[in-house]
Amino acid sequence: MSGSYPSPETIGRSELANGITVLGYQTHGSPSVVVSGYLWAGALGEPPDRAGLAYFTAGMLTHGTETRSFGQINEALESVGAQLGIRGGTHNVSFGGKALAEDLDLLLDVLADCLQQPTFPLGEVQKLRGQILTDLERRAHDTRRMAHLTFDALLYPDHPYGRSVKGYEETVSGLQRQDLVDHYRAHYAPRGMVLAVVGAVPVAEAQEKVEAALGPWRALEATPIRDIPPAVDLPEPRRQVVDVEGKTQADVVLGWPGLKRADPDFVPAYLANTVLGTFGMMGRLGDRVRDEQGLAYYVYSRLEAGLGAGPWSAMAGVNPADVEQAIDGILDEVRRLRDEPVPAGELADSQSYLTGSLPLRLETNEGIAGTLLEIERYRLGLDYLQRYAGLIEAVTVPEVQEVARKYLDPDVYCLAVAGPEV
Amino acid sequence: MSEKHQLENGLTVLLQESRRAPVTTFWIWYRVGSRNEVPGVTGIAHWAEHMLFKGSEAFPKGQIDKQIARNGGAMNGLTWMDFTTFFETLPADRIDLGLRIESDRMVNALFDPEEVARERTVIISERQGAENQPPFLLGEEVVAAAFRVHPYHHQTIGDMCDLEVISRQQLWDHYQAFYGPNNAIAVAVGDFEAPRMLDRIRTLFGPLAARSTPPPVYRPEPPQRGERRVNLEGPGTTSYFQAAYHVPPAAEDDFFAVTVLTSILSGPSGMNLFSSSPPNRTSRLYQALVESELAVSVSGAYPPTLDPYLYRLSATVRGGRTAAEIEAALDAEIERIRREPVSATELETAVKQTKAQFAYSSESVTNQGFWLGYSAIVADTSWFETFLDRLEALTVEDVQRVANAYLSHSNRTLGHYLAQGRGAEVAASGQEESR
Numbered sequence: 001m002s003g004s005y006p007s008p009e010t011i012g013r014s015e016l017a018n019g020i021t022v023l024g025y026q027t028h029g030s031p032s033v034v035v036s037g038y039l040w041a042g043a044l045g046e047p048p049d050r051a052g053l054a055y056f057t058a059g060m061l062t063h064g065t066e067t068r069s070f071g072q073i074n075e076a077l078e079s080v081g082a083q084l085g086i087r088g089g090t091h092n093v094s095f096g097g098k099a100l101a102e103d104l105d106l107l108l109d110v111l112a113d114c115l116q117q118p119t120f121p122l123g124e125v126q127k128l129r130g131q132i133l134t135d136l137e138r139r140a141h142d143t144r145r146m147a148h149l150t151f152d153a154l155l156y157p158d159h160p161y162g163r164s165v166k167g168y169e170e171t172v173s174g175l176q177r178q179d180l181v182d183h184y185r186a187h188y189a190p191r192g193m194v195l196a197v198v199g200a201v202p203v204a205e206a207q208e209k210v211e212a213a214l215g216p217w218r219a220l221e222a223t224p225i226r227d228i229p230p231a232v233d234l235p236e237p238r239r240q241v242v243d244v245e246g247k248t249q250a251d252v253v254l255g256w257p258g259l260k261r262a263d264p265d266f267v268p269a270y271l272a273n274t275v276l277g278t279f280g281m282m283g284r285l286g287d288r289v290r291d292e293q294g295l296a297y298y299v300y301s302r303l304e305a306g307l308g309a310g311p312w313s314a315m316a317g318v319n320p321a322d323v324e325q326a327i328d329g330i331l332d333e334v335r336r337l338r339d340e341p342v343p344a345g346e347l348a349d350s351q352s353y354l355t356g357s358l359p360l361r362l363e364t365n366e367g368i369a370g371t372l373l374e375i376e377r378y379r380l381g382l383d384y385l386q387r388y389a390g391l392i393e394a395v396t397v398p399e400v401q402e403v404a405r406k407y408l409d410p411d412v413y414c415l416a417v418a419g420p421e422v
Numbered sequence: 423m424s425e426k427h428q429l430e431n432g433l434t435v436l437l438q439e440s441r442r443a444p445v446t447t448f449w450i451w452y453r454v455g456s457r458n459e460v461p462g463v464t465g466i467a468h469w470a471e472h473m474l475f476k477g478s479e480a481f482p483k484g485q486i487d488k489q490i491a492r493n494g495g496a497m498n499g500l501t502w503m504d505f506t507t508f509f510e511t512l513p514a515d516r517i518d519l520g521l522r523i524e525s526d527r528m529v530n531a532l533f534d535p536e537e538v539a540r541e542r543t544v545i546i547s548e549r550q551g552a553e554n555q556p557p558f559l560l561g562e563e564v565v566a567a568a569f570r571v572h573p574y575h576h577q578t579i580g581d582m583c584d585l586e587v588i589s590r591q592q593l594w595d596h597y598q599a600f601y602g603p604n605n606a607i608a609v610a611v612g613d614f615e616a617p618r619m620l621d622r623i624r625t626l627f628g629p630l631a632a633r634s635t636p637p638p639v640y641r642p643e644p645p646q647r648g649e650r651r652v653n654l655e656g657p658g659t660t661s662y663f664q665a666a667y668h669v670p671p672a673a674e675d676d677f678f679a680v681t682v683l684t685s686i687l688s689g690p691s692g693m694n695l696f697s698s699s700p701p702n703r704t705s706r707l708y709q710a711l712v713e714s715e716l717a718v719s720v721s722g723a724y725p726p727t728l729d730p731y732l733y734r735l736s737a738t739v740r741g742g743r744t745a746a747e748i749e750a751a752l753d754a755e756i757e758r759i760r761r762e763p764v765s766a767t768e769l770e771t772a773v774k775q776t777k778a779q780f781a782y783s784s785e786s787v788t789n790q791g792f793w794l795g796y797s798a799i800v801a802d803t804s805w806f807e808t809f810l811d812r813l814e815a816l817t818v819e820d821v822q823r824v825a826n827a828y829l830s831h832s833n834r835t836l837g838h839y840l841a842q843g844r845g846a847e848v849a850a851s852g853q854e855e856s857r
Contacts, residue, residue: 004444029442030785032778074703079771081690081778083701100778131718134660134741141658141843143554245843246657248550280487281475287484294540297548317551319543349492356494359513363443364785 005362005385011372012203013382018217019191022210023372024203027365033101033199033206034365035084035111037373038092040224041187044160050175052167056132057180058088063124066117070124073110082107086114090165091307093188098365101200108213116217118184125177136169143418144251144317146242151253151416154238155311160229189222190214194376198369231309232257234414242418250320250419254330255313256407261305261378267391268399269303269312269407274350275342275400276333277301277314284337285314289329295322299330307377311414312407320419327415337404341397355389424611424794424803427620431632432604435623436794436803438611440787446612447791448520449509450528451799453607454600456578457503457639457729463592465580468501469545470596474508475499476537478530483537486523493519496788501578504728505799506600511788514613518622524608525626528601538590546586549579556654556839557662557736563652564664564837565732572643574731602633607798611791643668643730650835655842661739662839663717663748669733669828672726672800678812679820680828681724684733685772686764686821687755688722693783695792700779704771707735710755716743726800733828745838760825763818773813780810 012024043054062084063070077084077099084097084107095115099107139145149164156162166172195214197206234257259265277283282290282300289299296316304310314334318326361367362385375384424438455467477483490497495512497520508527510520552558562577569575580588608627610619646668670676685691689702699721702708711717717737724733737748783789797806 027442027785029440030781032781032785071704074701078701078704078775081700081775085701098782100781127713127715130715130740130742134718134738137659137741138738141660244657248553249547280484280491290544291484291540294543295547297544297551317547319547319550349488353491353494356492356513356516357496358494359443359445360494360496360511363445363787 005358006368006372007386008382011382012207014207016190016211016215018215019189020193020195020210020214021376022207023194023196023376024206025196025198025368025372026202027199027368030365031101031200032098032365033104033107033197033201034096034098034369035104035107035195035197036094036096036366036369037193037195038094039115039188039190039193040091040226041093041183042089042091042225043163043165044091044227044229045187045225046160046163048163049171050179051163051171052132052165053175053179053183054093055088055165055167056128056172056175057183058086058093059128059132060120060125060180061086061114061118063128064119064121065113066119067113068110070121073114076106076110080106084110084114088165090160104197104201104206104209108209112213112217115188115214120177120180120184122177125180129172129175132166132172133169136166136172141244143244143247143249146244146418147251147253147315147416150240150242150418151255151313151414152311154240154416155234155255155257155414156232159232161308161310185222187222187225189219189224190217192224192226194373196369196372198365198372229308234412237412237414239415240417242416243421244418245420247420249317250323250417251315251317252323252326252415252417253313253315254327254413254415255311256409256413257309258303258312258407259305259309260307263305265403265406266305268395268403269305271347271350271354271392271395272337272400272404273301273303273312274354275346276337279350279353284333285330288333289316289326293325293329295319295326295329299326323417323419331410334404334408334410338401338408338410341401344397347395347397347400351392351395354392358385358388423807425616426803429603429624429628431628431630433627434607434798435620436607436609436798437616437619438790438794439614439616440612440790442785443787444514444613445511445787446514446517446610446614447509447511447787448517448524449507449609449791449795450524451505451507451607451609451795452600453504453605453799454506454636455502455504456576457573458600458636459573459576459580462584463588463596464576464584465545465578466584466588466592466596467506468578468580469541469585469588470593471499471501471506471508472541472545473533473538473593473597474527474531476541477532477534478526479532480526480530481523489519495519503574503578503731505796507795509788509791517610517612517614521622521626525630528603528606528627529630531597533590533594533597535590538593542585545579546582549582549585552579556656556658556660556841557664559656560652560654560662560664560837560839561734561736563654564666564734564835567650567652568646568666568668568732568835569643572641572729573639574643574729598633600636603627603630604632605636607795609791609795609798611787611794646833649831652835652837654837654839656839657843658841659843660741661745661841663737663739663745664837665735665749665752665834666732667828667834668730669724671728671730672805676824676827677726679816679824680733681776682769682772682813682816683759683821683824684722684724685775686768687759688720688735690772690775690779691724693779693793694786694789700775706755706759707752710751711737711748714751715740716748716751726796728800745840749836756829760822760829763822766818769816769818769821773810776813777810
């Protein structure tokens with residue numbers, strides 16, 4: 001089975017002279033192609049009073065270039081059923097698009113155009129600012145989003161991970177066109193960019209087309225932002241409740257500082273998280289809080305291990321009257337994971353799930369592209385998919401228990417609740 | 423192309439081989455949804471779907487999801503207006519587990535009373551989560567106003583008063599009435615050999631006895647004879663606008679012309695169950711509402727249905743603007759599309775966009791299984807397999823004709839959600855910059 005996964009023999013990897021890494025993989029059976037990737041112009045460098053700058057700048061790239069207006073970009077893509085999005089995140093600006101294979105040249109041309117020569121038309125800046133601000137208003141009344149926003153700020157005070165990538169009403173209102181232009185000029189460059197092409201296109205052809213579209217880009221004065229923010233501690237429990245009027249459900253986020261993807265604890269932590277809150281219908285948390293207690297429509301856990309140490313957290317949507325009971329349920333499961341070794345069969349189940357579900361994750365062009373980007377980002381090696389099962393199966397019961405004890409403290413945790421006043 | 427079979431007990435079987443990836447999907451579709459519900463038991467179809475995950479003797483509670491996960495698969499259930507469906511997608515060599523689960527729970531689900539009680543709070547929690555979202559509240563009122571008679575009137579999640587009192591007996595009766603091979607369609611798409619798959623389906627499902635034919639639903643909605651309006655007020659600082667027009671069901675000829683019409687107005691429908699809609703920035707309503715800065719987004723949906731349903735439009739009002747302004751801009755666009763034929767280019771683009779969506783959808787056997795089953799519920803599989811041909815046969819006159827037939831004021835229901843929360847008087851967004 002693993003012989004048919006993308007491998008060093010079938011994944012194309014090349015580096016352009018300007019610093020772009022190109023990954024290619026050919027698939028059969030559907031006449032479509034996906035292009036996705038990232039570059040290093042994210043929100044990490046933003047001072048708190050300019051939160052939202054990277055996101056707003058990235059959003060503007062598809063709003064007009066030297067050769068195409070916003071309308072013309074949309075027309076070019078949508079008239080052939082293609083799509084392209086560019087989005088600012090914490091570490092990166094990421095882009096993703098798809099088209100029929102026959103339209104790959106067009107897709108790459110539009111992407112290259114947006115990345116290399118955006119014009120930030122003033123009218124478009126106003127328009128997009130209004131859209132972002134309206135979304136921030138909606139967020140203020142969305143219990144799920146407010147729970148996550150509050151949690152992040154509480155766990156990561158004065159830290160890029162604690163700030164909203166989209167920004168805040170006060171900060172986004174103050175961003176002017178020149179700020180966006182300056183951010184673009186300072187940080188958008190091909191150096192360190194990664195781009196994957198997956199679909200009904202031979203690898204060599206895909207690489208040639210990318211080179212033709214993006215090879216000439218230099219931007220030598222720009223500096224990609226590649227710092228990794230420091231890890232944080234949680235020396236004392238923290239708790240914050242946000243009242244959101246008129247709501248009938250409360251959302252809860254409870255968590256701890258986690259670890260980096262590159263940390264040797266990662267694979268055991270990934271298994272521990274799968275047992276805790278992912279396997280089957282949301283893992284042990286689902287069994288307890290949803291199935292046994294009937295308290296929540298959703299409850300699960302998530303390990304955000306990236307270039308920096310993101311949080312390890314559990315989240316649930318519950319009736320406001322049941323918030324404390326749901327929190328107790330979550331903490332009881334955390335205690336159980338720490339105090340009692342996971343039965344060997346239960347660990348084996350999670351291992352089977354992760355290894356067995358690989359074909360499903362690699363079924364679509366988008367799934368494959370995402371996997372290739374992950375391999376590149378974390379330097380996992382082009383033979384990662386061949387080694388994957390071995391890595392997962394090597395995790396032992398004691399390792400899972402140890403990693404739960406190290407990171408998940410049932411007495412010292414960070415908690416955010418957003419919902420109606422109870 | 424798919425092949426179709428029928429077992430003696432009435433089970434319809436649709437099979438499509440696909441060697442694209444070593445993955446297979448198996449679906450069971452039941453011809454029952456919220457359209458079969460009467461007041462007092464709204465939400466029962468969806469609740470019964472949940473109960474099918476709560477245990478049988480062969481698969482005690484919790485076992486289905488664990489066994490699927492252990493085998494590297496994914497699974498879910500969906501309930502909507504015209505159907506209740508369950509699927510498993512697994513590595514191709516493990517698909518038998520899906521067939522065994524479905525053939526078992528078609529007739530052996532326990533509906534344990536304690537599980538019914540536990541699930542009551544979960545479903546109420548699901549409804550409460552939906553109520554947190556003003557667009558859900560507005561949509562519920564708009565659809566209820568558009569349908570006075572037909573059971574499409576209420577939401578699939580059900581009304582809270584019914585969720586509070588539906589009994590185990592009622593759930594059991596629903597299961598007995600609607601879950602049988604004669605009321606179901608089995609679908610398999612993926613890496614298998616059709617004759618062997620058919621054999622296996624026959625072995626597992628063949629012995630299941632047909633139930634009596636479920637009662638038909640005959641509550642056709644009388645023609646709407648005048649524009650209807652609902653106004654909601656509520657918390658938050660963001661307002662919303664919705665409009666709904668009565669339109670033909672999937673199996674009517676006009677379905678395809680209206681599909682193109684709605685594509686031109688608000689963008690193409692996506693065909694991927696698991697991704698967001700395709701972009702619609704070149705659509706007429708995006709231009710008229712979002713480019714003009716009245717709305718921050720606009721979307722339209724014309725889902726294929728068994729009985730006539732609605733073309734539904736939604737827009738999020740931009741800070742400082744009003745739903746009334748959006749309504750006026752919508753009116754101007756509707757008036758234009760009724761008065762002047764769309765261009766040949768717009769028609770071609772709508773068709774090409776749908777063609778692209780079909781191509782993207784075909785990457786996933788789960789999507790393919792979804793569409794085969796869905797088309798068999800609302801029409802038949804040839805409806806899906808000749809979809810693009812039907813679109814390609816259309817002319818701009820066809821599109822203009824349906825615009826005039828269906829997009830009239832007297833055929834529509836409008837909804838405004840007015841945010842009344844703190845800070846509801848939002849200053850005009852952004853700051854003016856000197857040019």
